[in-house]
Amino acid sequence: MGWDELAGGAAVARTMDSLRARNIAVELLKDRGEALRRVTELVPEGAEIMMGSSTTLSEIGFLDLVKSGGRGWRNLKDTMTGVTDPVRRYELRARSSLAQYFLGSVHAVAETGEMVVASMTGSQLPSYAYSSPNVVWVVGTQKIVPDLDTAIKRVWEHCLPLEDRSMKAAGQPGSAVGKLLIFERETSPLRKIRMLLVGEKLGY
Numbered sequence: 001m002g003w004d005e006l007a008g009g010a011a012v013a014r015t016m017d018s019l020r021a022r023n024i025a026v027e028l029l030k031d032r033g034e035a036l037r038r039v040t041e042l043v044p045e046g047a048e049i050m051m052g053s054s055t056t057l058s059e060i061g062f063l064d065l066v067k068s069g070g071r072g073w074r075n076l077k078d079t080m081t082g083v084t085d086p087v088r089r090y091e092l093r094a095r096s097s098l099a100q101y102f103l104g105s106v107h108a109v110a111e112t113g114e115m116v117v118a119s120m121t122g123s124q125l126p127s128y129a130y131s132s133p134n135v136v137w138v139v140g141t142q143k144i145v146p147d148l149d150t151a152i153k154r155v156w157e158h159c160l161p162l163e164d165r166s167m168k169a170a171g172q173p174g175s176a177v178g179k180l181l182i183f184e185r186e187t188s189p190l191r192k193i194r195m196l197l198v199g200e201k202l203g204y
Helices: 009-021 032-042 055-059 062-067 076-080 086-096 125-131 148-169
Strands: 025-029 048-051 101-104 108-110 115-119 134-140 179-183 192-198
Touching: 009 025, 009 108, 009 192, 025 032, 032 062, 032 134, 032 192, 048 062, 048 076, 055 062, 055 101, 055 134, 076 086, 101 125, 108 148, 115 125, 115 148, 125 179, 148 179
Parallel strands: 025 192, 048 101, 101 134, 134 192
Antiparallel strands: 108 115, 115 179
């Protein structure tokens, strides 16, 4: 199975069962259009939102919708625009980890239910792991792999090289894995973690 090959129906079903057993609410959607519609349903009008850097959110059209002011969401990322002082920027980034709704994706999902997220800075990881009460991940089913070992392997062999190449093409130094989050399960009754699996290749 190639890293970009969409998972078959049986693998998707096993993954969804495993995620639910780990207190992750999961839905299966047909394509990016359905994904965008579902995200707009899940995030209430006027809600405070934050996003990690996400190719997936860009591909479904969510970033363009946010930029247009859609649904009156209060995007905490806007508070960092034009801030060059590193201390102030760090403070704002820390504040954003408490966003009411944090949206993004993951780099791999195991059929056994574990999820893996790689990050160079780690800025989105506090929200994913603990601090945001609502997390919405949009995930193409090509990111489904058989087990945790393969999920980690996907990060190193597939996601990192693609991200490194993309950053260098944009004139930046490149990428690296600074932090690696293995999300086993959600244990807090105060948080809602939701994954929207999409039957279309999205992101890395």
